[in-house]
Amino acid sequence: MAGGLKNISAYLRFMYNVPHFKTSAHADVVAFMHAHPFITLCGINEHSQPVATHIPVLIEERNDKLFLLAHVMRKQEHTKAFEANPNVLAIFSGAHSYVSASWYENKQVASTWNYQAVHARGILQFLDDAGLYNVLKKLTANFEQHADSPSLVEKMDEQYMQHNMKAIAAFEIELTDVQHVFKLSQNRDEKSYNNIIETLGTKDADAQSIAATMQSRKSTIFPS
Incomplete structure (x- = not known):
């Protein structure tokens, strides 16, 4: 991809695009x-209908490009759609x-909603059985976060693994376009x-999380 993903600003073309709500730091987007x-x-899908699924992914950076690794069940509507059309959007x-x-301070204006989101377009490529096993190892190790976990793929029964792998397909997505919105009242x-x-700090967990993120970014918005 021309320029690599480190030039994030080059790809801010389709998402809610207001300069107040962007970061120029590639590392901030990847960290999110x-x-x-x-x-x-x-x-x-083949009928030009939208499909979607919800999955955990592993993010890898190779030569200034970002890749997502994951797996899905075979013979699902979304899986068939990804097989027919490899162009996907990860949210x-x-x-x-x-x-x-x-x-x-000025209360006679519109209320709003604060949030953070990243939209990443890319090309999905399904992997062979060896690739599937490798993705499963990486995903499990990443989310278990414990080298001695008995639930690591390499510690599972081989027959059990081979049986269950027949029902799933692994893939990687090479990202070609990354956009973000970090809408955190920077314009106030x-x-x-x-x-x-x-x-926000007195409200629910999501509100408190937004408050904490805003606090952490305050010094860059209002430098002393």
Whole structure:
């Protein structure tokens, strides 16, 4: 892909595109993807109808390109669609929360919703049996996060593995386009920004997560 994925700004063409709600740091976008690996994977079937499924993915960076590794069950509608049309969209999403204009200094404006999301387009390629086994090993090791876990693929019964592998297909997606929105009230004045953080901090887990992210980014938005 021309320019590589490190030039994130070159690919901000189709998603909600307001400069306030972007980051120029490639590492921030990739970190968000790693932190939210349970994605919605979308495609188009042979009848031009949209399909989607929800799966965990492993993210790998090779020579300035990003790849997603995952597996799905065989003979599913989405699997057949991916076989017929390898062009897919992976959606990474995180915490989100309503933000009331009553928390702003100027309260006579529209309320909004804060959230973070990444949309990643790419080309899906199914893998052979050896590739499937390798993907299963990588996925399990990544999410178990313990080298001594008895649930690692290499510690499972070989007959059990071979039997279950017949029902699933592994693939990798080479990403060709990555877009993001980190909508976190960056367009508000500092007092309103602080009020939003304080109020979200008293609400549910998603709101508290948004508040924590806003707090962590405050120094870049309002440098002293």
